[in-house]
Amino acid sequence: MNAPSRQTGLGFTLLCMVALTLICAPFHAARADMPASANHAVSIPEQIDLQSKRLMAAMRQGDLRSARSRVQYLVSLRVKAHIANLTPVAAAFLSRFRHLVAGESSDDAQVLAAMAVDLAPDYPAIYFNLADAYLDRGIRMIGPATGAFFQGLAAYSRYPRGLVTAIGNISFYAVFSIIMMVLMVSVILVFRHGRTLAHDISDLFPSAPAAAFSAPEVARSRSVRFIIQSGLTRTLAFFITFLVLVLPLAAGLGLLVVVLIWTMFIGVYVRRSELAAVIFVHLGIILILPLGILTYMPLAMEQSQGPKLWACLREYCWSDQVEGLNRLLVSQPDDPWVNTALALHRVQGGLNDPRSLTLASHQLMGAQLDPKGSIATLRGNIQVLQALALCPHGKPDKGALVTARESFKSALRSVPDSPQALRGLSIADGILRDTKALEKHIQRLVDVSPEQDLSFVARIRTLTSSDKVCKNLGGISAMLRTPPPPDFATYFRGFDPLESPQAIPFRTLMLGRLPIRWLPVLTLISLLLFLAVLLVRKRYSFAYVCPRCGGVSCDRCNVDASGFDYCPTCLLEQVRPAFLDPLDLVALQRKQDRKRHWVRLLLPLVSLLVPGSGQVMSGRPVRGLMMIGCLSFALGLVLNPTPYLVDYVAYSGSPGPDLPALPPLLLGMVYFWSAIDIWLTRRR
Amino acid sequence: MTNTSSFPDQGIDLSRPSDSLPLYAALERCYQDGKSGVLTVTHDDTRTPITVLQGRVISVINQTTAAGSVMGLLERSGLIGERDVLRAKKAARKKGLFIEDAVVASGLVSDGTLASTREKLCLEMLMELLIRRDVAVTAVWTVRRGTREMCSLPIPFLLREAQRRATHIPTIQRAVPSNSLVFIKSSSLTGKPGDERWEDLQLSVAERQVYFFVDGRRTVADLALATCQSEFNVAQALHALMELDLVKASPGAGAGSAGTHALRSAVLRLTSLVAALGLLLALTAVALDLRMAEDSPSNRINEFDPFKAVRAAGPVDRLKGAVRLYEMTYGESPDSFEDLLKEHYVLRDDRKAAATFKIGQGYLLKSGPAGSGQASERNAEHPTKGRTEK
Structure with a gap:
């Protein structure tokens, strides 16, 4: 490229910077109102509350047998009450489990842990506890322990509150790590290519003579004034480069935007191995917005109706949630899940109470049927319970049972293989003594049932054939099942992630006055510009570092200095006077190499101080990036050892005041890795 | 290397150079007679003693071949720097050596390079004198003992080289008439x-x-x-x-214009750099000033920071969970923060949040003696007292 075109290119970049500054000047950080904290009084069904207190008392006293029987009883209460998960009870159980089983045999502990899974089958921590209990029995139980562990992981798909909290905590650390990685890699790359950038910036200014070899110049070059002058111009050029890089930050653009501008500047100098690092910087910045949303999501969800609705459906309603759901019904009277939640709440509150069951049934009448047949199945279940609760003349209410059968059939029209509807239908058939229909539906149920334990089939036959079926409402209720609602669709109902605030550390410093929603757009634009710069940079002659002598030069300076497009320093070596002994020339070269060697000595030191930095400096950015990532993640863990996002409904105590083992282990591993890498690459 | 612009004048009879070139003649006679001694060449008020020994010129004493010139040449060749020269001078004074020997002793330059440099200087000086007619030569046919050998240039070689140069001088002078070209x-x-x-x-x-x-x-x-x-x-x-x-x-x-051009360019460059730096500093100062005006403490207070909200939520949520856990375990609400701390339900750092965490009619963090409500074993059948949290 000839000088005027390169000047135009750099001038255009500077113009863009000024334009960006002016555009962003009027913006202020958006003020998002602090969400008001919600009222979270818990209203657990009384009988369950009583039994859970007894369970905790038994655990406090270390009475394993009593605890086991309480757990069994609580599980049966849960199933009868149509509560999918007793999550707070399970969490409380976990808080005392280790204390309870200390001193007991590991077999007993594992049995109790397995039983406790049924307290909250969708709660992941209960499976992890079971995996722990398996491992306490020895290494031979690694198989079941792994199975339990993976069951716990799978449970997250049914427990959105826990998943959102876990993802929020991971995002908290991830956003911190990514910001550190982005900043460190960018600073190091700018440092690495700073000399070439300074050279090109100084070439924008009028050039001084290339070398002092005329007689007057030789004399002058020995004078202090000239030495200061030449050093001064170099220093001024570096200062100007520094200010050009820092001005956008001073103008309020924020570090992340400044990093994008830096990548555009250094785009012309990066090598192929550094491309991955620059692309990562862009991708990292793009990820910051969604990670910020994910970090804040648990707090943002507290104001939304979805979590409350989900809790009502999959755990039990809290007192303030019922009011909220009733308010929601005013605007959406036929909403299937709100009606289902309120109906379940009534059933849980009065299983034996015909009035509660009637109200529950009426609640569902106004609901729009869902495509999975859940409403129809629940309606059928309630009608079966109604039939048994009423029991006129000591016999189940036939009308209610017939209506129940219709409801189950309606569900089966939507989902022909619904095990829950087939269960209910079989029970209704059994109570109605329709043996043929019973066997037919039981056969279908067995064919489609996902459960491995099919003993419920025998129990259905036994319970429904009994003459005292009216007295066995609890047992019948325990056999009925309702299809689960779509967990995530319910939980995230009414929540718009794009409207949610984003939790970004050091927000003002990172973003300045820029609205965060502009960040991904700017990053994409920057990435496209960077790719465009890569495509066209070969056409223009930018500064480069001579691989032989380490000096910085450019094509124009080469031609100005010697008339040839070669590094003038290297070329000068070839035109040394003939009277010089070749051994002296070799000694001179070695002396110059030794001077450059100190830089190479510095890199290992820097790598040991900050793992990854030396690797990026020495042209291995991918490896350096990985080390910096691990380092920043470990630092995040050390600075914030306890996660900030807590699922207080399923809270089972704090992890304790001591630093967990992972952060120092990870730090040690990263430093060790860096040291090994330095050792292995010492001769390069 | 000479810095004068004198190329020898033309009109030399190359078939009989000894007739017109005094030094040429003297060296020729010296070689033919096998004599050794000192030939002093006088020209332009300068005397240049040339020592001849056994058919070789071993010393040419002149400003051009002096130690200063040798060091200057080595410096210009890039082999040593100004600091190296100063170091060598110091060492020479200290050890009582000639400066060139001090440079070799300090390892900056090898013997071979020094010898080649001296020889080159002597050769050029001799060539310049050999093809001049306006010099006077006097001879003393004794060689002083201890004469320092600067070079070892065979006389036949010198005479042949002088003849060769004299042959080429007219052609070269036609192409390069002046050294200021x-x-x-x-x-x-x-x-x-x-x-x-x-x-x-x-x-x-x-x-x-x-x-x-x-x-x-x-x-x-x-x-x-x-x-x-x-x-x-x-x-x-x-x-x-x-x-x-x-x-x-x-x-x-010309040399003059090159020097002037260099100075002008340097001044222009320096001025433009300073101007650019000044402009950038001014822009930076203005930008910082504007930002500081906008980022006033009152503005900062009103801004909601979601990240800080997340960090603040952790202790509060732990307290909520801990209170619920305590109530489920003991059937009653905790009396104070210490009750929860004793059970390892909360962290010590949560104390700050406990100061504003309302429980019942009071706050979780109480002043006065801690642990006024001990976590005693209670009968779990006591009814739960519904407490509203913060």
Whole structure:
């Protein structure tokens, strides 16, 4: 490229910077109102509350047998009450489990842990506890322990509150790590290519003579004034480069935007191995917005109706949630899940109470049927319970049972293989003594049932054939099942992630006055510009570092200095006077190499101080990036050892005041890795 | 290397150079008679003693061959720097050595390079004197003991070289009439600069060296300085380059204009850099000032920071969970923060949040003696007292 075109290119970049500054000047950080904290009084069904207190008392006293029987009883209460998960009870159980089983045999502990899974089958921590209990029995139980562990992981798909909290905590650390990685890699790359950038910036200014070899110049070059002058111009050029890089930050653009501008500047100098690092910087910045949303999501969800609705459906309603759901019904009277939640709440509150069951049934009448047949199945279940609760003349209410059968059939029209509807239908058939229909539906149920334990089939036959079926409402209720609602669709109902605030550390410093929603757009634009710069940079002659002598030069300076497009320093070596002994020339070269060697000595030191930095400096950015990532993640863990996002409904105590083992282990591993890498690459 | 612009005048009878060149004649006689001694050459009020020993010139004492010139040449060749020279002078004074010997002793330069340098200087000085007619030569046919050997130049070689140069001088002088002439590369006049490839040049080492330094601003004298060659050798190389049409004489430019141009360029560059720096500093100061005005403490207080909200939520949520856990375990609400801490339900750092965490009619963090409500074993059948949290 000839000088005027390169000047135009750099001038255009500077113009863009000024334009960006002016555009962003009027913006202020958006003020998002602090969400008001919600009222979270818990209203657990009384009988369950009583039994859970007894369970905790038994655990406090270390009475394993009593605890086991309480757990069994609580599980049966849960199933009868149509509560999918007793999550707070399970969490409380976990808080005392280790204390309870200390001193007991590991077999007993594992049995109790397995039983406790049924307290909250969708709660992941209960499976992890079971995996722990398996491992306490020895290494031979690694198989079941792994199975339990993976069951716990799978449970997250049914427990959105826990998943959102876990993802929020991971995002908290991830956003911190990514910001550190982005900043460190960018600073190091700018440092690495700073000399070439300074050279090109100084070439924008009028050039001084290339070398002092005329007689007057030789004399002058020995004078202090000239030495200061030449050093001064170099220093001024570096200062100007520094200010050009820092001005956008001073103008309020924020570090992340400044990093994008830096990548555009250094785009012309990066090598192929550094491309991955620059692309990562862009991708990292793009990820910051969604990670910020994910970090804040648990707090943002507290104001939304979805979590409350989900809790009502999959755990039990809290007192303030019922009011909220009733308010929601005013605007959406036929909403299937709100009606289902309120109906379940009534059933849980009065299983034996015909009035509660009637109200529950009426609640569902106004609901729009869902495509999975859940409403129809629940309606059928309630009608079966109604039939048994009423029991006129000591016999189940036939009308209610017939209506129940219709409801189950309606569900089966939507989902022909619904095990829950087939269960209910079989029970209704059994109570109605329709043996043929019973066997037919039981056969279908067995064919489609996902459960491995099919003993419920025998129990259905036994319970429904009994003459005292009216007295066995609890047992019948325990056999009925309702299809689960779509967990995530319910939980995230009414929540718009794009409207949610984003939790970004050091927000003002990172973003300045820029609205965060502009960040991904700017990053994409920057990435496209960077790719465009890569495509066209070969056409223009930018500064480069001579691989032989380490000096910085450019094509124009080469031609100005010697008339040839070669590094003038290297070329000068070839035109040394003939009277010089070749051994002296070799000694001179070695002396110059030794001077450059100190830089190479510095890199290992820097790598040991900050793992990854030396690797990026020495042209291995991918490896350096990985080390910096691990380092920043470990630092995040050390600075914030306890996660900030807590699922207080399923809270089972704090992890304790001591630093967990992972952060120092990870730090040690990263430093060790860096040291090994330095050792292995010492001769390069 | 001489810095004078004198090329010898023409009119030398090359068939009988000893008739017209005094020093030539003296050396010839010296060699023929096998004599050794000191030939003193007087020219331009300068005396140059030349010591001849057994058919070889071993010493030429002149400013051009003095230690200063040797050091200057080594410096210009790039082998040593100014600091190295100062260090060598200091060492020479300390150890009582000649400075050139001190440079060798300190390992900066090898014996071979020093010897070659001295020999070159002596040779050029002799060549200059050999082809001059306006010199007077007196001879003393004794050699003082302890005469320092600076070179070892055979007299036949000197005489042949002098004859050769005298033969070429007219041709060279026609091409390079003055040492203040400036030459320019032909490629910079005709083609695009930078298109020429260095490795494609079919030149001798000396010619390549001269060609490298030709830049349209350096005079012949400047080229001699830069290449560390004599003006004659430079002129010879330039003549060869002109024959190959690689360089051309550049009209108008001279040493004076090059120096002035250099100074003007440096001043312009410095001024523009300072101006740019000043402008950038001013912009930065204005930008910082504006930002500080906007980022006032009152503005900061009103801004909601979601990240800080997340960090603040952790202790509060732990307290909520801990209170619920305590109530489920003991059937009653905790009396104070210490009750929860004792059970390891909360962290010590949550104390700050406990100060504003309402429980019942009071706050969780109480003043006065801690643990007023002990976590005693209670009958779990006590009814739960519904408490509203914060």
